[in-house]
Amino acid sequence: MPWPKATRYLGKETPRVDGPAKVTGRAKFTSDVAPAGVLHGAIFRSKWAAARVKSVNLEKAKAAPGIKAAILAHEGEFDVRYYGDEIAAIAGTSKQAVLDALALIEVSAEPKDFVVKELDAVKTDSPRVAAGNANLTEGAAKATGDVEAAFAAATAIAETTVSTPTQVHHPMESHGHTVQWDGDEMTAWSSTQGVFACRDIFAKSMNVAQNKVHVICEHMGGGFGSKFSPGVEGALCARLAQAAGVPVKLMLTRFEQGLAVGNRPSSFQKLKLGAASDGTLTAFEIYSIGTPGYSSGANQGGGSGGASFPAPYIYKPAATRVKQGSVAVNAGQSCAFRAPGHPTASAGMEAVLDDLAAKLGMDPVEIRLKNDPNEIRRREYVIGAEKFGWKEKFKKPGASTGPVKMGVGCAGAAWMSGGRGTQAEIQVNADGTVEVRVGTQDLGTGSRTVVQVVAAELLGLDRDRITAHIGDSRLPPSGSSGGSATTASVSPAIFDACENVIAELKKLSGLDDPRGANWKVACAMIGAAPLQVRGKWREGLSTGGAGGVQFAEVAVDTETGFVAVKKILVVQDCGLVVNRLTCESQINGGVIGGLGYALYEQRVMDARTGFVLNPTLENYKMPGAADMPDIEILLIDMPERGVIGVGEPCTVPTASAIANAVANALGVRVPDLPITPDRVLAALGKVPKETATTMAERSREVESAFASVAAAPGAPWVDGNSGCHPYT
Amino acid sequence: MKSNPHDATGPHAVSRRTFLKTFGTSAVTAATLGANNVARGLAQANAERSQGPGAVGVTLRVNGESRTFSIEPRVTLLEVLRANAGLTGAKEACDRGTCGACTVLVNDTPVYACSLLAIEAQGADITTIEGVARDGKLTALQQAMVDRDGLQCGYCSPGMVMVLTALLRKNPHPSEAQVRRAIAGNLCRCGSYPRIFAATLAASGQKPVTKLNVISLHDHAVA
Numbered sequence: 001m002p003w004p005k006a007t008r009y010l011g012k013e014t015p016r017v018d019g020p021a022k023v024t025g026r027a028k029f030t031s032d033v034a035p036a037g038v039l040h041g042a043i044f045r046s047k048w049a050a051a052r053v054k055s056v057n058l059e060k061a062k063a064a065p066g067i068k069a070a071i072l073a074h075e076g077e078f079d080v081r082y083y084g085d086e087i088a089a090i091a092g093t094s095k096q097a098v099l100d101a102l103a104l105i106e107v108s109a110e111p112k113d114f115v116v117k118e119l120d121a122v123k124t125d126s127p128r129v130a131a132g133n134a135n136l137t138e139g140a141a142k143a144t145g146d147v148e149a150a151f152a153a154a155t156a157i158a159e160t161t162v163s164t165p166t167q168v169h170h171p172m173e174s175h176g177h178t179v180q181w182d183g184d185e186m187t188a189w190s191s192t193q194g195v196f197a198c199r200d201i202f203a204k205s206m207n208v209a210q211n212k213v214h215v216i217c218e219h220m221g222g223g224f225g226s227k228f229s230p231g232v233e234g235a236l237c238a239r240l241a242q243a244a245g246v247p248v249k250l251m252l253t254r255f256e257q258g259l260a261v262g263n264r265p266s267s268f269q270k271l272k273l274g275a276a277s278d279g280t281l282t283a284f285e286i287y288s289i290g291t292p293g294y295s296s297g298a299n300q301g302g303g304s305g306g307a308s309f310p311a312p313y314i315y316k317p318a319a320t321r322v323k324q325g326s327v328a329v330n331a332g333q334s335c336a337f338r339a340p341g342h343p344t345a346s347a348g349m350e351a352v353l354d355d356l357a358a359k360l361g362m363d364p365v366e367i368r369l370k371n372d373p374n375e376i377r378r379r380e381y382v383i384g385a386e387k388f389g390w391k392e393k394f395k396k397p398g399a400s401t402g403p404v405k406m407g408v409g410c411a412g413a414a415w416m417s418g419g420r421g422t423q424a425e426i427q428v429n430a431d432g433t434v435e436v437r438v439g440t441q442d443l444g445t446g447s448r449t450v451v452q453v454v455a456a457e458l459l460g461l462d463r464d465r466i467t468a469h470i471g472d473s474r475l476p477p478s479g480s481s482g483g484s485a486t487t488a489s490v491s492p493a494i495f496d497a498c499e500n501v502i503a504e505l506k507k508l509s510g511l512d513d514p515r516g517a518n519w520k521v522a523c524a525m526i527g528a529a530p531l532q533v534r535g536k537w538r539e540g541l542s543t544g545g546a547g548g549v550q551f552a553e554v555a556v557d558t559e560t561g562f563v564a565v566k567k568i569l570v571v572q573d574c575g576l577v578v579n580r581l582t583c584e585s586q587i588n589g590g591v592i593g594g595l596g597y598a599l600y601e602q603r604v605m606d607a608r609t610g611f612v613l614n615p616t617l618e619n620y621k622m623p624g625a626a627d628m629p630d631i632e633i634l635l636i637d638m639p640e641r642g643v644i645g646v647g648e649p650c651t652v653p654t655a656s657a658i659a660n661a662v663a664n665a666l667g668v669r670v671p672d673l674p675i676t677p678d679r680v681l682a683a684l685g686k687v688p689k690e691t692a693t694t695m696a697e698r699s700r701e702v703e704s705a706f707a708s709v710a711a712a713p714g715a716p717w718v719d720g721n722s723g724c725h726p727y728t
Numbered sequence: 729m730k731s732n733p734h735d736a737t738g739p740h741a742v743s744r745r746t747f748l749k750t751f752g753t754s755a756v757t758a759a760t761l762g763a764n765n766v767a768r769g770l771a772q773a774n775a776e777r778s779q780g781p782g783a784v785g786v787t788l789r790v791n792g793e794s795r796t797f798s799i800e801p802r803v804t805l806l807e808v809l810r811a812n813a814g815l816t817g818a819k820e821a822c823d824r825g826t827c828g829a830c831t832v833l834v835n836d837t838p839v840y841a842c843s844l845l846a847i848e849a850q851g852a853d854i855t856t857i858e859g860v861a862r863d864g865k866l867t868a869l870q871q872a873m874v875d876r877d878g879l880q881c882g883y884c885s886p887g888m889v890m891v892l893t894a895l896l897r898k899n900p901h902p903s904e905a906q907v908r909r910a911i912a913g914n915l916c917r918c919g920s921y922p923r924i925f926a927a928t929l930a931a932s933g934q935k936p937v938t939k940l941n942v943i944s945l946h947d948h949a950v951a
């Protein structure tokens with residue numbers, strides 16, 4: 001690939017260009033934007049998990065002091081489908097005025113039966129989430145080879161049932177917008193992963209032309225897949241601002257974040273894996289169900305937040321049968337979440353693989369080397385095992401003695417990533433300074449810095465001579481930041497633009513190379529109107545396909561059930577490293593997200609009330625400083641492959657590696673994520689009798705749910721098209 | 729919250745809030761006060777200026793500057809800072825004392841600004857993130873946060889910087905364990921903790937070890 005070999009910035013550590021603004025409080029995030037006269041907006045939400053709303057009376061709220069606008073989420077009668085569904089919205093001069101007025105909204109509704117647990121929802125007598133439709137849908141089936149014969153011929157077979165939780169994104173900055181209208185033109189400051197996607201969706205929902213919508217996202221506080229669209233809250237905010245005739249800011253509360261703006265779908269997976277005596281995988285079967293929320297999705301193969309996920313994940317047994325169901329419940333809808341589908345897929349596959357290795361008396365690394373089809377990942381296992389000290393640390397499952405047992409585990413990740421259409425504009429001023437403009441956005445991944453350093457590298461300039469403008473739908477178009485595609489989309493476009501700049505300056509100055517010592521001279525010839533040049537994403541500068549493996553070491557206290565992760569070793573390839581510093585931060589973030597998935601995070605629903613029991617950060621447990629293991633990273637440098645994104649693959653295998661390490665420590669698998677102390681104690685049989693009875697009852701329910709999935713007519717398999725597919 | 733802003737409120741020896749607190753938490757006090765005393769105490773508290781409903785004048789000393797705001801007594805310090813004072817550095821992420829994004833210093837002690845009423849902060853010295861770097865120059869900690877990439881989206885960063893600034897003032901050479909403890913009340917969803925530890929150690933002149941190595945695949949044999 002044509003990227004320069006000797007570099008000044010690429011592959012080096014460059015501190016973020018917006019770092020100083022962010023550590024001094026100067027950076028204006030979406031939630032900090034406050035145009036003059038801005039009103040405080042808020043949403044009135046359903047307290048019912050399911051109800052027919054007959055009428056909503058906003059009159060008292062409208063008449064309350066300070067209230068300037070009150071609108072309905074729907075006209076006429078409508079159904080609310082989950083606790084937290086939107087009913088109305090109001091805007092007023094202060095938060096206090098709005099809080100008081102929310103209490104004055106009157107709703108007449110007929111509560112309906114509801115169901116919030118997956119295992120209840122699959123039962124035939126369960127309340128229907130969407131009237132007239134079965135809760136269990138899809139039953140998509142995929143089969144290759146003669147599965148029965150392959151299992152019959154297998155030397156060893158492992159059967160494992162696992163479950164994974166509904167994980168909630170909880171970016172530190174909540175979802176929200178500030179919208180200002182000027183006649184028929186609207187400006188939205190949005191906390192978003194896609195300024196262009198937001199622009200287009202706003203244009204559609206507000207019925208205005210695309211060139212009348214301006215979306216700005218200067219700084220935003222995290223998204224993790226949940227901020228691709230303006231959401232219902234965006235449309236309500238825009239309508240409130242229209243109704244009030246002044247700007248409205250509507251940022252969701254933490255409580256609302258826990259209910260209404262997306263999650264990673266849950267899963268229950270029943271897996272069966274067979275191998276020949278040398279460990280070669282020969283047969284695979286999976287039945288799974290999970291819930292994406294009140295609306296059951298229709299895409300398989302994982303991707304945008306449906307309940308299905310790639311299976312078999314990574315490994316390719318010759319004979320496979322896959323049947324995945326999706327079950328609707330009365331709860332908030334899922335959406336993309338960092339590496340959609342993959343951590344879920346990995347949690348099942350890597351678990352059954354380790355259980356099979358144990359049956360065969362094989363080392364977990366060995367069985368992966370034998371079966372992983374990807375050469376880079378196989379090498380990563382070898383490199384990682386050596387660095388981790390796997391040979392010394394790995395003992396047979398349950399061999400660790402004493403009350404605190406040590407264990408190790410490993411797992412792999414596959415991610416498509418790759419780049420796509422982006423345009424960039426570079427302006428060179430007569431004083432030699434440069435402005436780069438590209439309509440991408442920075443979620444915390446460091447895209448603004450990427451823009452700056454790629455241009456600095458290729459133009460041969462100090463990076464402080466370059467300003468990067470991003471986060472605005474009036475800049476040259478770029479895609480949404482998802483699928484780990486931002487760096488691989490943006491960098492080639494800037495590369496292209498820089499080539500064009502150099503060509504133009506050559507023409508203008510007659511110099512062979514306008515860079516370096518010639519830069520000043522060349523730029524001096526630019527004249528009054530700055531030089532403006534465009535560039536486009538093009539092939540040959542980025543690729544897709546990032547693999548990675550992780551090793552985990554844990555200490556499990558068999559008396560308290562507490563799991564402490566001691567170490568995570570990451571071996572990750574990401575092609576050409578653009579910025580080591582921000583790349584490392586992203587990998588740390590992926591690992592820590594995976595740690596939460598493994599040990600702490602789960603949305604808890606109450607079957608009796610239909611409420612989310614933990615929509616706050618004191619009850620929804622996210623990893624904190626005290627939980628940090630020693631995270632060590634080996635980045636495989638492969639500049640010849642061009643730029644490859646890394647934000648998602650690094651979060652995929654963490655939970656699986658931790659779960660395998662716990663199983664290795666205990667000699668028995670804790671089948672459900674998150675691996676909480678009570679589950680550890682239950683797996684060890686250290687639970688009171690009632691609990692044991694409840695558990696037996698639950699596993700009967702799980703079995704009957706799988707039977708329902710197996711019996712459901714097999715819908716045709718449709719591969720998702722979200723760009724989130726595994727490469728092999 | 730260790731600081732008691734009421735110590736400095738001058739003429740108001742007892743506010744409605746502290747009065748009720750005392751009354752509510754101590755049966756002995758209630759008994760010895762007697763009904764008349766209770767009534768008198770309440771009347772006195774109710775006669776205070778900082779009483780709702782409706783807006784009252786609240787004077788705050790923020791970053792060395794005194795400003796008076798007209799706000800309802802139920803408004804938090806965080807809200808006044810962000811909505812009335814235009815100081816949006818302190819962030820709101822949970823609004824109920826779990827995440828630390830709103831941390832400010834009240835008389836040099838880190839405090840969740842979302843969990844302190846503005847009227848309670850009267851008379852205290854409040855420092856926000858905007859008041860940390862003087863004359864546009866980053867402090868050693870802020871510089872280390874930038875250089876060591878102690879942030880990703882940066883939404884938690886103002887809170888982290890405030891807590892760690894207070895830590896380094898008290899303990900200029902903390903161990904990593906002490907850094908972890910200091911930010912135990914601050915959440916970072918991007919997972920920047922390891923680099924925040926490193927930045928804090930670097931800011932105090934210590935040398936954190938690097939946790940990332942770039943290696944070439946070609947140096948390693950195929951499995």
Ligand code: FES
Nearest residue numbers: 822823827828842
């Ligand atoms: S906003 Fe104050 S602690 Fe979270």
Ligand code: FES
Nearest residue numbers: 880882884916918
């Ligand atoms: S850097 Fe995003 S929350 Fe900490």
